[in-house]
Amino acid sequence: TQNYRITLLPGDGIGPEIMAIAVDVLNLVGQQLDLSFTFTEAAIGGSAIDATGEPLPSETLKQCQDSDAVLLAAIGGYKWDNLPRHQRPETGLLGLRAGLNLFANLRPATILPQLVDASSLKREVVEGVDIMVVRELTGGIYFGQPKGIFETETGEKRGVNTMAYTESEIDRIGRVAFETARKRQGKLCSVDKANVLDVSQLWRDRITQLAAEYSDIELSHLYVDNAAMQLVRWPKQFDTIVTGNLFGDILSDAAAMLTGSIGMLPSASLGSSGPGLFEPVHGSAPDIAGQDKANPIAQVLSAAMMLRYGLDQPEAAIKIEQAVLQVLDAGYRTGDIMSEGMKLVGCRQMGDALLQAL
Amino acid sequence: TQNYRITLLPGDGIGPEIMAIAVDVLNLVGQQLDLSFTFTEAAIGGSAIDATGEPLPSETLKQCQDSDAVLLAAIGGYKWDNLPRHQRPETGLLGLRAGLNLFANLRPATILPQLVDASSLKREVVEGVDIMVVRELTGGIYFGQPKGIFETETGEKRGVNTMAYTESEIDRIGRVAFETARKRQGKLCSVDKANVLDVSQLWRDRITQLAAEYSDIELSHLYVDNAAMQLVRWPKQFDTIVTGNLFGDILSDAAAMLTGSIGMLPSASLGSSGPGLFEPVHGSAPDIAGQDKANPIAQVLSAAMMLRYGLDQPEAAIKIEQAVLQVLDAGYRTGDIMSEGMKLVGCRQMGDALLQAL
Ligand SMILES: CC(C)[C@H](C(=O)O)[C@@H](O)C(=O)O
Numbered sequence: 054t055q056n057y058r059i060t061l062l063p064g065d066g067i068g069p070e071i072m073a074i075a076v077d078v079l080n081l082v083g084q085q086l087d088l089s090f091t092f093t094e095a096a097i098g099g100s101a102i103d104a105t106g107e108p109l110p111s112e113t114l115k116q117c118q119d120s121d122a123v124l125l126a127a128i129g130g131y132k133w134d135n136l137p138r139h140q141r142p143e144t145g146l147l148g149l150r151a152g153l154n155l156f157a158n159l160r161p162a163t164i165l166p167q168l169v170d171a172s173s174l175k176r177e178v179v180e181g182v183d184i185m186v187v188r189e190l191t192g193g194i195y196f197g198q199p200k201g202i203f204e205t206e207t208g209e210k211r212g213v214n215t216m217a218y219t220e221s222e223i224d225r226i227g228r229v230a231f232e233t234a235r236k237r238q239g240k241l242c243s244v245d246k247a248n249v250l251d252v253s254q255l256w257r258d259r260i261t262q263l264a265a266e267y268s269d270i271e272l273s274h275l276y277v278d279n280a281a282m283q284l285v286r287w288p289k290q291f292d293t294i295v296t297g298n299l300f301g302d303i304l305s306d307a308a309a310m311l312t313g314s315i316g317m318l319p320s321a322s323l324g325s326s327g328p329g330l331f332e333p334v335h336g337s338a339p340d341i342a343g344q345d346k347a348n349p350i351a352q353v354l355s356a357a358m359m360l361r362y363g364l365d366q367p368e369a370a371i372k373i374e375q376a377v378l379q380v381l382d383a384g385y386r387t388g389d390i391m392s393e394g395m396k397l398v399g400c401r402q403m404g405d406a407l408l409q410a411l
Numbered sequence: 412t413q414n415y416r417i418t419l420l421p422g423d424g425i426g427p428e429i430m431a432i433a434v435d436v437l438n439l440v441g442q443q444l445d446l447s448f449t450f451t452e453a454a455i456g457g458s459a460i461d462a463t464g465e466p467l468p469s470e471t472l473k474q475c476q477d478s479d480a481v482l483l484a485a486i487g488g489y490k491w492d493n494l495p496r497h498q499r500p501e502t503g504l505l506g507l508r509a510g511l512n513l514f515a516n517l518r519p520a521t522i523l524p525q526l527v528d529a530s531s532l533k534r535e536v537v538e539g540v541d542i543m544v545v546r547e548l549t550g551g552i553y554f555g556q557p558k559g560i561f562e563t564e565t566g567e568k569r570g571v572n573t574m575a576y577t578e579s580e581i582d583r584i585g586r587v588a589f590e591t592a593r594k595r596q597g598k599l600c601s602v603d604k605a606n607v608l609d610v611s612q613l614w615r616d617r618i619t620q621l622a623a624e625y626s627d628i629e630l631s632h633l634y635v636d637n638a639a640m641q642l643v644r645w646p647k648q649f650d651t652i653v654t655g656n657l658f659g660d661i662l663s664d665a666a667a668m669l670t671g672s673i674g675m676l677p678s679a680s681l682g683s684s685g686p687g688l689f690e691p692v693h694g695s696a697p698d699i700a701g702q703d704k705a706n707p708i709a710q711v712l713s714a715a716m717m718l719r720y721g722l723d724q725p726e727a728a729i730k731i732e733q734a735v736l737q738v739l740d741a742g743y744r745t746g747d748i749m750s751e752g753m754k755l756v757g758c759r760q761m762g763d764a765l766l767q768a769l
């Protein structure tokens with residue numbers, strides 16, 4: 054039996070409920086494929102602030118570093134929104150990304166045939182959409198120095214952040230993107246703002262140079278404003294997208310929302326070595342926390358991404374993904390994806406249906 | 412007779428064709444309402460580069476400064492895409508914005524009942540959408556210092572741009588936004604990334620403080636990633652949006668594309684005093700330039716915005732806007748907005764229909 058040490062970060066809001074389902078699913082798939090998991094929970098986000106005063110206690114980071122993969126549910130909530138930034142849940146997440154050196158964020162936006170009608174876009178526009186956004190995650194304006202709020206000569210305040218990329222940072226994420234495109238449809242679109250920003254000019258130059266090593270990949274470039282338009286206009290033109298931290302934040306969420314069902318979407322954050330971080334795209338939904346209403350599927354699909362990208366167990370990932378399709382085919386729906394004629398279930402019941410399907 | 416000195420910047424691609432229509436429309440409305448226009452053309456963008464080596468010759472800027480308003484068509488094209496940045500068409504536009512101190516960009520995204528089906532979104536999602544994006548236009552990462560491509564200690568290159576706002580810059584655009592919301596539905600949504608960026612924290616704090624002076628306006632805040640999602644999910648929740656230069660670039664284009672017909676959308680760029688700049692949202696469409704296929708309506712509606720916001724002649728603006736609705740009701744459509752059962756016309760014919768309607 055292959056054993057994996059998994060750190061679980063249930064976090065805030067609906068986090069614990071959906072995490073419980075993912076753990077059950079992992080355990081069952083593990084039994085079936087002779088894998089075993091040692092799960093250890095750790096605190097992050099708002100619940101960590103409440104317990105320790107810090108959104109990312111150092112024991113949590115240490116424990117994540119010592120594991121084979123990290124499964125996160127969701128962080129944040131109104132309660133912590135007005136704390137100073139270094140004490141906010143989001144800061145814990147940024148610290149975790151930096152602390153594990155997770156420079157590559159993979160954000161699939163896939164529309165499942167069963168849920169096409171959940172989209173705000175017309176059926177013919179979104180049917181078959183299958184986009185992978187590769188977002189740089191430890192650089193750019195999220196981490197660039199100098200940053201802060203400074204006083205100007207005239208005595209007024211000036212807020213400052215720095216968007217910066219070095220050549221090696223660009224190359225590193227570029228390679229992940231080209232490799233990702235290679236496993237998909239072989240099309241890569243790099244998004245920047247090279248008509249205005251120097252940092253984007255360097256980005257475009259390097260990605261263009263890298264392309265020489267990936268002659269099987271069809272590379273294109275779009276300015277970020279145009280990319281946002283094209284995602285809305287005709288998303289099927291995209292296969293793999295690569296972009297910086299901030300543009301990736303915006304475009305991956307826009308792409309996710311094209312599906313109309315963000316309760317379905319997982320993500321992976323990877324470094325060059327060491328454990329990856331796997332988490333749903335959706336938030337902690339404090340309004341429905343503890344009510345057994347949450348959709349656990351994004352969390353379960355995050356566990357599948359963990360198996361595929363973090364633990365190199367694609368067979369187990371496929372089993373989970375197929376179980377998800379099966380429960381959707383059988384008509385099970387949580388409230389967020391409910392539609393006429395389907396069976397409305399809670400979080401726990403959806404979990405049971407998934408275990409049944411497995 | 413009130414006389415206005417208008418600088419015309421036809422620019423590149425389809426620019427001259429659509430500008431010609433707008434001039435005809437302005438002249439006719441002027442006759443009807445006892446206004447007269449003295450038009451003077453000047454060079455900008457690619458055609459200026461070809462003629463003078465510079466995208467914004469100093470005579471052009473000077474002439475714009477000396478006029479009552481500036482009407483621009485479109486700039487850019489493949490031909491100039493690989494020039495160094497200081498010689499690119501876009502740089503001319505940025506120089507014009509800075510040179511005229513046009514800090515407030517008004518970008519309406521309105522869906523006309525006649526064109527609802529042009530949208531990639533479902534009818535019930537976009538019907539009645541009427542959003543005004545107020546984008547800060549002379550600050551933020553577009554102009555922040557330091558910027559450039561520098562060498563690091565290890566000898567590799569690092570691209571750098573600075574996103575910065577001072578309190579007075581935020582207040583200035585904030586006031587325009589609150590005033591704009593007051594003339595609309597009284598709802599203002601400020602978009603930032605305050606959970607990550609210091610500059611956004613200052614932005615949010617100042618906008619929140621300003622709100623005390625505008626107690627009749629309902630203010631909300633969204634993070635930019637969430638704003639991109641909400642625009643796709645349910646755009647009708649928005650009335651007026653205010654945001655910085657870069658976020659405004661992305662969100663105003665995303666909002667524009669919700670309509671599915673960006674050939675219809677005008678924009679205004681305003682300073683505290685001095686001439687404003689009025690231009691379509693769409694680009695120079697070099698692929699159809701000179702073929703009499705372009706849609707002149709965004710240009711004509713930009714002339715209407717010029718009359719309303721630049722010359723304080725709302726009556727003339729309304730006349731033009733009504734003529735546009737009339738030709739659409741009569742079934743005239745250029746290729747970009749053509750649909751079954753409508754009358755396909757070229758640029759010139761659309762212009763004639765507009766003159767007829769007036
Ligand atoms: C919570 C926030 C810091 C985070 C980000 O901006 O990266 C989130 O929006 C995301 O995309 O994971």
Ligand SMILES: CC(C)[C@H](C(=O)O)[C@@H](O)C(=O)O
Nearest residue numbers: 248249278501502504505660
């Ligand atoms: C052409 C470019 C410099 C410009 C911008 O980014 O501001 C354009 O996209 C716009 O929105 O007017």
